[in-house]
Amino acid sequence: MSGAALEVLRAGALTTVQDLGRPGYAHLGVPRSGALDTGAHGLANRLLGNPPEAAALETTLDGVGLRALTPVTVAVTGAPCAVRVSGRAVAWGAPVRLRAGAELEVGRAESGVRSYVAVRGGFAVPPVLGSRSTDLLSGLGPAVLSAGTKLPVGPPGPDPVSGADALRVPGAPTELVLPLRLGPRADWFEPASLAALWRAQFRVSSESNRIGLRTEAGAPLIRSRGGELPSEGMVLGAVQVPPDGLPVVFLADHPVTGGYPVVGVVPPGPPLNAAAQARPGVGVRFVRG
Known part of the structure; x- marks a missing residue:
């Protein structure tokens, strides 16, 4: 000291x-x-x-x-x-x-x-x-x-x-564009719904916090199968899809396990830094990573 x-x-x-x-x-x-x-x-x-x-x-x-x-x-x-x-x-x-x-x-x-x-x-x-x-x-x-x-x-x-x-240092995003690498549970969703993900326009939800960036207002992802996964490991940037079908991007305080399917992962780096600065209401798009 x-x-x-x-x-x-x-x-x-x-x-x-x-x-x-x-x-x-x-x-x-x-x-x-x-x-x-x-x-x-x-x-x-x-x-x-x-x-x-x-x-x-x-x-x-x-x-x-x-x-x-x-x-x-x-x-x-x-x-x-x-x-x-x-x-x-x-x-x-x-x-x-x-x-x-x-x-x-x-x-x-x-x-x-x-x-x-x-x-x-x-x-x-x-x-x-x-x-x-x-x-x-x-x-x-x-x-x-x-x-x-x-x-x-x-x-x-x-x-x-x-x-x-x-x-x-980039400014705060007016639109958040997140590269997404599909998997490990992309096969839990309808192929047509996955194809629509690249065109979907979401918004940052006011319920976002240090645990995760929650989305709203976009076209929900539709599952191709019922049931739930056993809890499995989660990583920084994992995009988990809860029952409402609206993606949640896990940030630094995310839980280490989860039971909802992960459609893909946003790699660490500038996109997740931008997610930290995205205010509620800012548009969110996923692009192929």
């Missing part, structure tokens, strides 16, 4: 600590978790010279308010938003130095859903199974942030490399 810390003044709708998660424990029933938009999370750490696995804060829609208890340097990426220090506008997507007592206000997302607040040295909350991520499904990791929470900061690493690729 470096002795540096920040205090939460305003927790926002849902702000959690996230790093790269805890993969490799599915056989113990432990989800992966970790930052939903790994691109934005990685950029925030690069801007500060942190290692990729450093823990940052993931906000949801309306940002967060923090007070620096010691001098620290922070960066905000992900969903674009107004960033202020003690009432003064400062840069989004760039390192910002905070004096002791300065108040950082990360505002409401102007587009997208999730912003990322990194600090040089990373947030040094106690790790659980090698990760500092909050897992909403299992309850592992630090609690969801609340006002008054004090967040310790780790020792800073080497100076950051200048010219980090802030401009390469």
Whole structure:
């Protein structure tokens, strides 16, 4: 520990600590978790010279308010938003130095859903199974942030490399296009329904969360057989089809097993990062992956 810390003044709708998660424990029933938009999370750490696995804060829609208890340097990426220090506008997507007592206000997302607040040295909350991520499904990791929470900061690493690729981060999607690799249970659906999947126009449901992106309003997938599967393993990006026929794309806090058939899998990478920033009502299309 470096002795540096920040205090939460305003927790926002849902702000959690996230790093790269805890993969490799599915056989113990432990989800992966970790930052939903790994691109934005990685950029925030690069801007500060942190290692990729450093823990940052993931906000949801309306940002967060923090007070620096010691001098620290922070960066905000992900969903674009107004960033202020003690009432003064400062840069989004760039390192910002905070004096002791300065108040950082990360505002409401102007587009997208999730912003990322990194600090040089990373947030040094106690790790659980090698990760500092909050897992909403299992309850592992630090609690969801609340006002008054004090967040310790780790020792800073080497100076950051200048010219980090802030401009390469894509904006929030106006339409979410997800490449889909069919299987393992595509044969549970009518061939005509599968063919129609590539033409279907879904929308992001307001019931989406860190566990999964739920869809609505599209043509439901029709099963070719009845009954249910025994529970089987689930992976990040699995597209499960519940009885209503509307696909659910599993995100970082997804369960490790499930009984509904998986029609296909969206590979990790930019498409799932975009899913993390897709607001309710945004159109969703699946294309052959």
